[in-house]
Amino acid sequence: MQTNNIKPQYGKVFIAGFGPGNPELLTIKTSRLLDIADIIYHDDLLDAGYLDRFSAEKVYVGKRKGRHSAKQDEINSLLLKSAQEGKTVVRLKGGDPLIFGRGAEEYYFLTENGVDAEIVPGITSAISAAVDAIAPLTSRGTSTSVAFTLGHDAQNNKLPKADTLVFYMGATEQKKWAKRLINEGWAANTPVAAVRNASLPNKEIRRYTLEKLVNAQEVLPAPCIVIVGYTASDNVKAHNRKWLYTGSDINNFKAEGIVIHNPMIQFCKLSDTAIPDNTVKSLNIYDRIVFASPVAVKFFFSILFNNGIDTRSLGNIKISSLGVATSAELKKYGLLVEPETKHNSSQKLIEKFAAKGIVDENIMIPCSTEGFDQLPAGLTNIGNSVDAIAFYENILPTNAVQHNLADFYGVVFTSPTSVKNFFKFYDNIPGELEIITQGKFTTELFNKLVVKRESKYIYLG
Numbered sequence: 001m002q003t004n005n006i007k008p009q010y011g012k013v014f015i016a017g018f019g020p021g022n023p024e025l026l027t028i029k030t031s032r033l034l035d036i037a038d039i040i041y042h043d044d045l046l047d048a049g050y051l052d053r054f055s056a057e058k059v060y061v062g063k064r065k066g067r068h069s070a071k072q073d074e075i076n077s078l079l080l081k082s083a084q085e086g087k088t089v090v091r092l093k094g095g096d097p098l099i100f101g102r103g104a105e106e107y108y109f110l111t112e113n114g115v116d117a118e119i120v121p122g123i124t125s126a127i128s129a130a131v132d133a134i135a136p137l138t139s140r141g142t143s144t145s146v147a148f149t150l151g152h153d154a155q156n157n158k159l160p161k162a163d164t165l166v167f168y169m170g171a172t173e174q175k176k177w178a179k180r181l182i183n184e185g186w187a188a189n190t191p192v193a194a195v196r197n198a199s200l201p202n203k204e205i206r207r208y209t210l211e212k213l214v215n216a217q218e219v220l221p222a223p224c225i226v227i228v229g230y231t232a233s234d235n236v237k238a239h240n241r242k243w244l245y246t247g248s249d250i251n252n253f254k255a256e257g258i259v260i261h262n263p264m265i266q267f268c269k270l271s272d273t274a275i276p277d278n279t280v281k282s283l284n285i286y287d288r289i290v291f292a293s294p295v296a297v298k299f300f301f302s303i304l305f306n307n308g309i310d311t312r313s314l315g316n317i318k319i320s321s322l323g324v325a326t327s328a329e330l331k332k333y334g335l336l337v338e339p340e341t342k343h344n345s346s347q348k349l350i351e352k353f354a355a356k357g358i359v360d361e362n363i364m365i366p367c368s369t370e371g372f373d374q375l376p377a378g379l380t381n382i383g384n385s386v387d388a389i390a391f392y393e394n395i396l397p398t399n400a401v402q403h404n405l406a407d408f409y410g411v412v413f414t415s416p417t418s419v420k421n422f423f424k425f426y427d428n429i430p431g432e433l434e435i436i437t438q439g440k441f442t443t444e445l446f447n448k449l450v451v452k453r454e455s456k457y458i459y460l461g
Contacts, residue, residue: 007114011038011087013079015103017096017122018042022199023050025123030092033120038087041078043094047200056090072102076109083115096124099148100168124148126166129195129225133205135232137164140407142242142258143231151226154180164229171196171222178213181228186210187250187259191233196220207234230258244403246422247414247438248295249325255436257409264421266397267295269302270369270390280307286387287361288318291337292346292375293415294329299391300366301333311335318361322349347440350378359383369393370417374441396421410434416445423449 014033019025034040034054042051043062051058059078061070070078075091082089097103097119110117126148130137137146147160151170154177167177174194182188188211196204206220210228213219241257246264253259280303291297304313311334321327321337322345330337341348361384365376369390376386394417405411405426410433413419419442422429429435429450437443 005114006116010115011083012116013083013089013091013110014118014120015091015097015106016120018045018092018094019123020125020128020199021047023047025199030120033090036088037090039082040090040092042092080113096122099124125198125225129198132195132198132203133193135193135227139231143229151177167226171224174219174226175214178210182210189254193227193232194220194224196224198225241409244408244411246418253412262401263397264418266395268393269299270392280304280309283313286317286364288363290320290363290365291326292322294325296366297329303391345439346375354382366391400425405430412436413442414438416442419445
């Protein structure tokens with residue numbers, strides 16, 4: 001709050017934003033203030049020559065190559081001294097004074113020292129970069145939140161949670177940020193737009209996905225704004241094709257368009273006491289363990305390790321994997337297992353076991369409390385003894401979002417559970433939506449729950 005001891009003989013300081021560098025984006029108010037200023041303290045302006053038209057004294061307090069910027073306390077002292085001399089002062093900052101601009105620091109310092117100060121907003125470079133790239137920072141049904149963050153330290157800076165991220169001052173760290181985002185759960189195919197010299201005639205725009213940015217040979221140098229999120233795509237068709245993905249791992253799905261992740265499955269670990277003793281203490285009774293999903297791998301080994309048992313206990317047991325993602329998860333535990341089928345198709349695995357003549361085996365299938373109706377029965381029918389043992393439970397996520405399904409092009413179902421939970425969450429599904437189902441049993445359950453549909457589904461066996 002501004003103090004009440006403003007000195008009437010002092011001048012006034014206006015802390016104003018110049019915008020992203022294009023003088024045409026200067027606000028009318030800031031332009032008027034520059035006309036009446038006695039002195040202008042300015043940062044790096046991409047068109048600093050614009051200030052030549054104003055009669056005020058100009059003092060540079062920013063940063064140029066090979067020259068350190070003035071320290072903040074030195075800038076504060078200069079502003080105070082000029083105001084004490086009765087001058088009208090414009091402290092001109094790039095972008096907006098309150099977005100990584102230290103405008104509030106200067107404001108409070110001045111008012112605490114008896115100077116009348118006012119902050120005048122400007123267009124921040126994120127807005128201009130978004131316009132240049134046609135990358136809306138928010139978009140109905142796709143991006144309902146946006147976060148601005150400093151990008152100069154990809155190792156230690158806190159990563160905000162939002163649908164769209166905008167990185168300031170992070171040109172040299174772009175590839176590191178892309179790698180970190182993927183490691184922290186962002187889909188590798190998330191679009192990225194990098195914009196250099198936003199708003200200016202010599203602007204440059206480059207498009208990537210996070211994965212492509214990690215592997216890029218070179219990136220745009222500073223001054224560069226990086227926008228990460230599904231609205232950063234330049235594919236017109238992609239903006240018209242918006243998929244709702246209901247599975248747990250969005251990296252398993254790649255399609256032309258925007259993919260909104262709204263998982264209909266949340267996995268919760270069971271307590272050790274809820275699991276039969278022979279699960280971890282008598283593993284040698286099994287000839288084979290079939291892992292049908294990455295989450296089954298994760299919870300199996302979690303229980304195993306919690307009971308003081310390591311992977312050596314599996315030395316004489318054959319391991320089978322359903323799906324590429326499951327094999328990738330097994331690799332994390334030192335097990336190199338080729339998937340029996342690339343898709344998460346129980347039927348394909350059953351058919352492959354039958355073709356290989358896998359019979360008379362005692363098989364364990366780690367699963368959820370809901371178990372499997374098809375996989376154990378199928379492996380039993382071809383001549384095996386099968387135990388489907390629960391290591392975790394599937395629940396409908398408490399933070400699931402109620403999207404307007406009419407906004408979407410299609411919906412992706414990855415398992416029978418995702419289908420069941422979807423119809424618990426939504427009353428119905430619009431008939432015009434395209435449907436992708438992964439696995440025969442997912443398709444069968446979907447068709448069972450949906451009596452009539454006018455559009456066809458795409459079955460990924």
